[in-house]
Amino acid sequence: MKQKSLLNFFGKKKDNDDGIDSSPAPKTRTIDLKNESFSTPTKKAKTINLTPQKEAKSTPKDKLNSFKSPTMKRILSDANVPSSPQSPNNYKTPTKKQKVLESNYPTPSKEKNEDRYEWLENVRDIDMNGPGNVNYLMPLGDEEYNPSTLYIPPSAWSQFTPFEKQYWEVKCQYFDSVVFCKKGKFYELYENDADIGAKEFDLKMTERVNMRMVGVPEATFEFWAAKFIARGYKVARMDQLETSIGKSLREKDSKKDKVIRRELTAVLTAGTLVDSDLLTSDMAVYCCALKERRLSESQVEYSVVFCDTSTAQFYVSHFEDDEVSTKLETLMVQVQPKEIVYERNGISKETLKLMKRILPGNTLWQISKREFPGDDFIDLIKGKEYFSDELMNKLSMMNELTISCLGGLYLYLDGLKLGDDLLSMKRITEYDPLNHGKCMILDGSTLKNLEIFGENGLFNVINKCSTAMGKRMLKNWVCYPLKKADEINERYDAIDELYKLDLINEIQSAIGKLPDVERLLSRIHCGGCKLNLFLNVIDSLEYLNQWLNEKLLKIEFESKLINTLLLMFPKDFENILEPFVNGFDRTLALKEGSIIPNPRTDKEYDSICDEVELIKQKLHKHLQEQKQILNTTDIRYKDIGKDLFQIEVPVNTKVPMDYIMLTKTKNVKRYHNPTLKNLVKDYQETLEKKSLFLDSYFTKIQLKFDENYSTFMKIANLVSQLDCLCSLAKSRDTFGLPFCRPTIQEEEFSFIDFEDLYHPILKINKDIIPNTxxxxxxxxxxxxxxxxxxxxxGKSTLLRQTCLGIILAQIGCYIPAKSCTISPVDRIFTRIGAHDNIMAGQSTFMVELSETSKILREATPKSMVILDELGRGTSTFDGYSIAYSVLHYLANHIKCMGLFATHYHSLTQDFSSHSTITNYHMAIHTDELLKQVTFLYKFVPGVCPKSHGMNVAKMAGLPISIIEEAERIAKEFEECHQEFM
Structure with a gap:
């Protein structure tokens, strides 16, 4: 995905016809972000700095000066107004640089704007740095330019209308985002944002000089936001926080405003979505921060912190890595982050190339070094009092690189209005990409070579989960297969018992009714869960509680694993749910769009309801009085739009002088009078108070629900694991016959014994041949x-299917084979296929040797090593020598298991008498007369006499004359080679 900036959309000159709601906006140019760089129409691609701007929050001023980061200062600022740091409320004495540059901005006229403002023509960030353009005073741009901010001179602020000021206070801090501004029943986009809407999606534009505009209905916000995000844009959501009636209520006890209160409520990016309407996948989506420190030429230290914003789960990882960044590559392949935040000039070119290669199209954001805090981040978190003393001590014990990395990610998320909501969930877990311990290691190279997570990869074949939570957990199981025989067998025992009791479909049918509880718990914690989803959670948990108690908890399982899982279910769960099951009418809540307190359970709500009823009585009494005054019974109240309780009478009815006509038709006229107008105002204000109360009441209920977060997460974990076990059980039906439960034995040395093993992916759609x-x-x-x-x-296919069989066996999945007995493997290494790593600047041969070097350093006697065509990236003799030496070292020194595919037939002769090396080949049938070969795809003992490349050349359609010449040269070369050997 390209993450786009908003610099290159130029406006046309037309009269401003927007009255109080028009406002000047920046004229800018488009810059496409390809990973960490923007390319402009006039210059070569230029890496830019993206520092999200934050809104001010309260803290003592004497603490503020200890922070270097402007974002940290903004977070800790004691300002109480939502104004921009550069608005007149916060305006500071200009620096010398600002004074020089401000002199170039003419004072805007108070007359109607005929020309665009100079500060919109020559865009600068809040610190007066320019992006670089021939129109600017600094054609090459400033290194510290921050495209997320826009400098607006004080002279311009004084000329803004109230709405313009309100809009630009947000837009100048989120200049690189498309701002959707709520106005009535629409979200409106102005200026360069409007240009994007018109250009990308053909939205109809209202042309003006300084406030071009496109709009979309409020009900379609998620639809349009998703479209912009899919095109690589950030989307900032600016909402109305009150109605016009709410505004009048607020102004009763305070100074009157000329505009309805609006504030930024969310900033949406591809890697930080939390709304279920915008999330398009059940799988986790990560935003990641990365820090690097070079230790030596061959060693580098990394800290990586990544977060699934939909579940508020943070992972923290710190490790030393080798010269080819094996651990970092593994982590990135496992996690596949959508966005990566890193310090400008803080990571090496090699690391950047690695990320671009592994994560093509994903977004790399550079931010200033100041936005990666140090110990001051710990002070900030202490002040927020999120964490227990124990957790704070753990955070304080982290090394400085990791603390800075966590702080950098928090500040980035805080700029997106997510930082506090997510971190306050306290879900911080250490992450080991290679998970040394109880799991088999599958590094990034192996995951890619075996196509574990590709579109047609192993994960998609065995993923039969019925819940989103289960799918995410199953992916984790695939990344980290078990390596202890007892734990693997416990999984198989659980699956077998579920099958024996015929519970697989019943369990998945029951838990499949649950929504994504794990994600929704995060939204409930923030008080941002939609009512229908919240009610769905309660309904589903109530059903789950009933089903578990009536079904699973009554069964005496033999499986140790199932019994352990069921112990997660709290015995008092019904009592925990009771306030939410019986505390209000869920059917009524869904109908009314609000949770309504049960009658006479809340004094404040009852008081408001009584007030509403009293006003209704007054309205009824007033209507009866008007019947007498008008001397007619043909009179009634009529609601037209926002104008409620209009007195509707026949068109010829004579009315008093104080009647004010509002609407009419051919047959009737509708009026208000002063008394009725005041009653209607009282009625509307009381309804507004009721609405505000119900909003607050729903928030309180969510907070009450969140008090049991840890209990609900245990339920989510229980459901996820049951779902994974059912998925593994159902996958055997996907493979078809034959399938088997592997026999897992703990031995000093690993071994494998597959009888008639099928490739688990190819078997689904093809009639393939099994191999032992x-x-x-x-x-x-x-x-x-x-x-x-x-x-x-079929050599490469055999190598892959053997590895996939091992992985399936250690996940706990039945495998497509007649029989299988193995001793668990601690790691699988793969060197399969030749490819030039262009992004890393490495040749085929360099890639081969780098990956082989890693194998020789890290393999153990319990590892499985797959080497395919080692040495073919260089000359024949050099390649053969390397292949020979590596094979000798693996067999004699490491003593691991391995399959060594090669076209160097001399290796078979040189190691023919070796006690731990044997020869197998893929059988073929050759018709020498017709010069045709038939591939039998059987793995049999012995050596294939030759590679039959000429037969393949014939199959590929090469001219016969060329093939005959090639055969003659090959024969001569073989004779010379035998003489030399």
């Missing part, structure tokens, strides 16, 4: 197998 693979099993004592065979004969 044995290493250190039965009569096969060898730990390394040299695999030879013709091109297209």
């Amino acid at each position: 693979v044995k290493i250190r099993s039965d009569n096969v004592d060898a730990s390394m197998i040299i695999v030879t065979g013709a091109n297209m004969g």
Whole structure:
């Protein structure tokens, strides 16, 4: 995805016809962000600095000066007004640079604007830095330019209408975002944002000089926001926080405003979505911060903090890495973050290239070094009192790189109005990308080479989960297969018992009715859950409680794992749910759009309701009085739009002088009079008070619900694990016959014994041939197998299906084989396929050697190593020598299991007498007369006599004359080679 900025949309000159609601806006140019760089129409791509601006929050002023970061200062500022840091309320004496540059901005005329403002023509950030353009005073731009802010001179602020000032106080701090400004029943986009709406989506534009505008209905906000985000834009949401009636109520006890109160309520980006209407996938979406410190030429230190904003789950990782950044690559492949925030000039070119290669199209944001705080971040968190002393001590014990990284991500999220909501959930977990301990290691290279998470990868084949929570947990199980035999067998025992009791479909049917509880708990914590979703959570948990008590909890399971899971379910769960199940009428709440307190349970609400009824009685009495005054019974109240209780009478009815006609038709006229007007105003204000109370009441209920967050998360975890077990059980039906439960044995050395193993992915849609693979099993004592065979004969497929079989077995999944017995593997290494890593500036041969070097350093006797065509990236003799040496080292020193596919047939001869190396090949049938080969795809003992490249060339359609010439040269080369050897 390209993350786009908003610099390059130029406005046309037309009269301003928007009255009080018109306002000047920046004329800018488009810059497409490709990862961390923007490309402009006039210059080469230029990496820019993106520092999100934050709104002020309260803290003592003497603490404020200890923070270097402007964002930290804004967060801790003691300003109580929502005005911009550069608005007149906060205006400070200009610096020398500002004075020089401000002299270029002419004072705007109070007359109707015929020309665009100079400060919109020559855009600068809040610190007066320019982006770089031939129109600017600094053609090459400032290194510290921050495109998220816009400088507006004091002379311009004084000329703004109230609405213009309100709008620009937000837009000048979120200049790189498309601002959707709520106005009545519409969201409106102005100026360059309007240009984008018209250009990208053909929205109809109202042309003006300084306030071009497009609009969309409020009900379609999520639809249009999703479209803008999909095109790579940030979307800032500026909402009305009151109605016109609410405004009049507020002004009874305070100074009158000329405009309805509006504030920024959210900033949406591809990696930080929390609204279920905008989330398009059940899988976790991550926003990530990265810090790097070079230790030596061959060692680098990384801190990575990433967050799933939909569940408020933070992960913290710190590690030292090798020269090819194995751990960082693994983490990025596992997590696949949508956005990465890093310090400008703070990470190496090699790391940037690695991320661009692994995460093509994802967004890389540069932010200033000042936005990655140090110990001052710990002081900030202490002041917020989110965490217990124990958790604060753990945070304080983190190394400085990790603290800075966590602080940088928090400040970025805070600029998106998410920082406090997410961090206050206290969900911070340490993350080890290679998970040294109880799990098999699958590094980034292996995950990619085996296509675990591709569109047609292993995960999608076995994912039969019925809940979003289960899908996310299953992905974690696939990333980290178990490696202890007891734990693996416990999973199989649980699956077998669920099958035996015929509970798989019943469980998934029951839990499948649950919404994404894990994500919704995060929204409830923030008080931002939509009413229908909140009620759905309560309904679903009530159903789950009933079903578990009536079904699963009554069964005496033999499975240790299932019994452990069911212990997560609290015995007093019914009491926990009771205030939400019986505390209000859920059917009525859904109908009315608000949770209504039960009668006579809340004095404040009862008082408001009584007031509404009293006014209704007065209105009824007033109507009866008007019947007598007008001497007619043909009179009634009529609501037309916002004008309520209009007195409707026949068109010829004579009315008193104080009647004011509002509307009429051919047959009737409708009026208000002074008394009625005051009654209607009282009625509307009372309804507004009722609405405000109900909004506050719903927030209180969500906070009450959130008090049991840890209990509800245990329920979510229970459901997720049950769903994963059912998914693994159902996947065996996907494979079809044959399938088997592997026998898992704990041994000193790992071994594998697959009889008639099918490729688990290819078997679904193709009629494929199974193969038996044995290493250190039965009569096969060898730990390394040299695999030879013709091109297209199935060598690479065999290597992959063997690895996939091991992974399935250690996840706890039935596998497509006649039988399987293994001792768990601690890690799978793969060197499959030749590819030039252009982004990293590495050749095929360099990639081969780098990956092989990692294998030789980190493999153990319990590892599985897959090497495919090692050495083909260089000359024949160099390649053969390297292949020989690596195979010898793996067999004699590391003593791991391995499959070594090669076209170097001399290796089979050189290691023919080796005790731990044996030869297998992919069988073919050759018709020498017709010079045709038939691939049998069977893995059999022995050596393939040759690679049959000429037969493949014929199949590919090469001219016969070229093939015959190639055969002659190959024969000569083979004779020379034998003489040399």
